[in-house]
Amino acid sequence: MFSCLSVMNRKRALISDTFKVNKRRVGNEKQFGAVNNGEAGPLDVKATLQDLMTLFPRKLFNDALPQIVLKHQLYSIHNDRTQVDRQLSDLREQGELLMFQLGFDAEAFGLVFAADYKAKVLAGEEGRGTRGTVDKFLEKVLPSCNDLSFNKDKMLKEFLFTDSEITQLVKSGVLTVRDAGSWWLSIPNSGRFTKYLIQGRKAVLGMVKKSKYNEVLKAELEERQTNSQVKFQIKYHIHDIIGAELVE
Numbered sequence: 001m002f003s004c005l006s007v008m009n010r011k012r013a014l015i016s017d018t019f020k021v022n023k024r025r026v027g028n029e030k031q032f033g034a035v036n037n038g039e040a041g042p043l044d045v046k047a048t049l050q051d052l053m054t055l056f057p058r059k060l061f062n063d064a065l066p067q068i069v070l071k072h073q074l075y076s077i078h079n080d081r082t083q084v085d086r087q088l089s090d091l092r093e094q095g096e097l098l099m100f101q102l103g104f105d106a107e108a109f110g111l112v113f114a115a116d117y118k119a120k121v122l123a124g125e126e127g128r129g130t131r132g133t134v135d136k137f138l139e140k141v142l143p144s145c146n147d148l149s150f151n152k153d154k155m156l157k158e159f160l161f162t163d164s165e166i167t168q169l170v171k172s173g174v175l176t177v178r179d180a181g182s183w184w185l186s187i188p189n190s191g192r193f194t195k196y197l198i199q200g201r202k203a204v205l206g207m208v209k210k211s212k213y214n215e216v217l218k219a220e221l222e223e224r225q226t227n228s229q230v231k232f233q234i235k236y237h238i239h240d241i242i243g244a245e246l247v248e
Contacts, residue, residue: 070243073243097112128172133161133168200230
């Protein structure tokens with residue numbers, strides 16, 4: 001069975017007006033060992049996350065970033081979104097997984113294993129004056145972190161941080177300003193990741209759009225030579241554009 005990807009029209013703009021697609025469900029397909037819903041075997045989101053994370057380009061970021069998977073990439077493999085979301089919620093409640101709002105799109109969420117996040121944050125804090133405050137954040141906030149953002153009242157009264165310590169957390173990159181008096185949980189130094197994701201997404205969508213009839217075999221696309229705009233493995237982008245419903 002051959003899988004064909006095609007660019008479709010869509011009402012809601014994501015990255016730019018150049019590429020617009022309709023929201024369409026992707027057909028059943030098993031990919032690199034992950035079990036797709038509807039096939040034999042139980043749905044295992046954690047195993048799928050681990051598979052997808054093998055596509056993350058650690059060397060590109062000098063191994064300074066935790067491995068990041070986009071939530072919607074899971075939807076490129078598993079069709080039962082309710083089950084995916086339920087298992088993600090369980091992993092977050094168990095303290096194994098963290099979720100981040102990536103900023104470039106309201107529906108774009110990054111997923112990182114908590115142990116990997118903690119290790120990379122601590123490595124980046126080595127020798128810095130903010131280390132003590134970041135340690136406190138990782139010990140007090142991270143173990144039970146089901147929130148994407150925190151307001152000032154919660155930071156001051158529940159977690160007992162001072163205004164000065166909150167400023168240090170923003171400086172360290174574990175928090176970014178959401179609006180006056182609230183902050184997003186964030187991944188330090190992840191700006192380049194977002195930049196490369198967006199430019200790579202545009203480039204791969206462009207490859208599909210330039211193909212005959214605006215469609216291409218998935219297997220053929222995976223073997224295509226990419227230009228300098230594509231920094232990640234092309235499979236990472238393919239899971240992105242399918243899961244985000246930018247292609248059918």
